[in-house]
Amino acid sequence: MKKATQPHEVARQFFQTLVQHQLQVSWGLFSKKTQQEFLNWTLQDLYAQSGNAAKAAQLGIPEVKLMFETNTMDLVIRFWRRFVRQSRAGEFARYGYFDTIEFNGKTAKVEARINYENGQETRVNLVMVDEGGWKLGYLESGLPF
Numbered sequence: 001m002k003k004a005t006q007p008h009e010v011a012r013q014f015f016q017t018l019v020q021h022q023l024q025v026s027w028g029l030f031s032k033k034t035q036q037e038f039l040n041w042t043l044q045d046l047y048a049q050s051g052n053a054a055k056a057a058q059l060g061i062p063e064v065k066l067m068f069e070t071n072t073m074d075l076v077i078r079f080w081r082r083f084v085r086q087s088r089a090g091e092f093a094r095y096g097y098f099d100t101i102e103f104n105g106k107t108a109k110v111e112a113r114i115n116y117e118n119g120q121e122t123r124v125n126l127v128m129v130d131e132g133g134w135k136l137g138y139l140e141s142g143l144p145f
Helices: 007-019 021-030 032-049 050-057 061-070 073-087 087-094
Strands: 096-104 107-115 121-130 136-139
Touching: 007 021, 007 073, 007 087, 007 096, 007 121, 007 136, 021 061, 021 073, 032 061, 032 073, 050 087, 061 073, 061 121, 061 136, 073 136, 087 096, 087 107, 096 121
Parallel strands: none
Antiparallel strands: 096 107, 107 121, 121 136
């Protein structure tokens, strides 16, 4: 897959990597703010679900970040399955059309249109952030999780 350089290309690539189970690539396409929120959520979830094991392993943000970067099976089950379902990644990857509609310095807005086979259409605005390359501000876009 060629390296995406435009905001709408990165948005499309994000959803494609999700459905292709290239989850560590998907992780790298999240904005820093979204990554931090998901790291915090996952760490809290690990302690809530497996407190003794998390304490024994002395899990913190650096360890959880490494888990995302290396695509551990625990996170595939704990985080990614839910995320793929909630984000409607399959719909975006299969039916989505992406257009950059606005640039504003280090941010851009991408309109994602999902055109279903029955003629219905859904439009979603995605916030993209330039962090040495375009990243998807998933949570900044107000998308569900």
